[in-house]
Amino acid sequence: MTYNYFEHSLEDIHAALQSGELTATQLTKDTLENIKQTDGELEAFVRLHEDAALEAARVADEEGNFDNILAGIPMAMKDNISTEGLETTGASKILSGFEPVYDATATKKLKAAGAVIVGKANMDEFAMGGSTETSAYKKTKNAWDLSRVPGGSSGGSAAAVAAGQVPYALGSDTGGSIRQPAAFNGLAGMKPTYGRVSRFGLFAMASSLDQIGPLTRTVKDNALVLNAISGFDERDSTSANLLVPDFTEKMGQSIKGMKVAVPKEYFExxxxxxxxxxxxxxxxxxxxxxxxxxxxxxxxxxxxxxxxYVLMSSEASSNLQRYDGIRYGFRAPDAKSLEEVYKKTRSEGFGPEVKRRIMLGTFSLSAGAYDAFFRKAAQIRTLIIEDFNKVFEDYDLIVAPTTPTQAYKIGSEIDDPKAMYMGDVLTIPVNLAGLPAMSVNAGFNAGLPIGLQIIGKAFDEQTIYQLAYAFEQKNHFAENVPAIGKDF
Known part of the structure; x- marks a missing residue:
């Protein structure tokens, strides 16, 4: 490729487009060609949207307006974020062929900024999984070691950025699905405060937990993308009607005197x-x-x-009722009655992990189990929120590991749901509390990245970025390139 994403930040690419050194069309063509050459091994993308990407690039060049930092720059969109007229499936058979009739708000904001969406990144089916192995279409590999998982559920988004296929991607985080793959791939991955980014157009798994956020190679690139997608949205009843600050504003400021808490439970x-x-x-x-x-x-x-897992599965079982083979997506071809349409479509269209969570959630909400499970889980959630509130009375940030382990071998945990679920033990509390948190590369062991998780007060992403940027500038871990990227 003529422009190496490993060597240039979003600001570099933006300057090259503004000066005429690059055109959006050539950059997009090179990006698509690079993906075609490398994705046979990596399998980060479920599908490319070449015609739409090239048209968006052509329009950007024709208008010549590259004032916005993201204008004319290719990116990858997780396959559960709606893009009008472009197939979006949530990596599930049940939505094969589905083309949304509207853009998600995050998509709309990126398009307004001039971003070029080159394709949909692979993911765990309906974001249910931690390794991108539950996808109905393919198994994405880790860019640092192709025998290992990229994490999940935003594994395709993370792998595409880590491998230098695109400079940034959007993911979604319900229990760690941005931060965990960021840790496994040596990236900056931000899960914003609940309500900071509109969920309109995000395929809902657990509506009280889901949040869209960016995956990038560097902290500043991450903040620039979050600038573009944040803001109030009247179409999302949980959207926060707050002024969006410039998330890069505190970068470069000293962290001397900053009060940082380290929870002992995250090292047990x-x-x-x-x-x-x-x-x-x-x-x-x-x-x-x-x-x-x-x-x-x-x-x-x-x-x-x-x-x-009680709360998330309960919300998921309700949200996934809409996939019934009647209005859109896959429909079982041999059903002979309305009841068979429902049964066969859902049996054939959903994978094992999705079915497991639907059944768990339906049981948790049943009359005989509601008080024992759902109500207790909701009470625990309140206690976790109170734990964080107490710490943040005296501290600016919390730092801890992002994940219990480094990226593990493909196939080694997929048949052990308990082991998979425990992989999110360090990220889940943040979602239950609705707080912002970010994973940044803390270094390497045996050639594989390890993530440092930085947790902040509600709507204080700026301070997270301040610390993350200072740490990144001190260590320069982002300058490391995975093996797959050295061939570009």
């Missing part, structure tokens, strides 16, 4: 020695940079996974 049994070692080294570095670091307790963390 189940966290690998490699992860502990690298994250503790990162925390030591933050201390050396002037941050005031202290250990704290978030005592109800241990109940987070259990509460999450």
């Amino acid at each position: 049994e189940g966290i690998s020695d490699e992860v502990k070692l690298q994250v503790n080294a990162a925390i030591a570095e933050l201390k050396a940079m002037g941050a005031e670091v202290s250990e704290v307790s978030l005592p109800h963390t241990q109940y987070g996974v259990a509460a999450y």
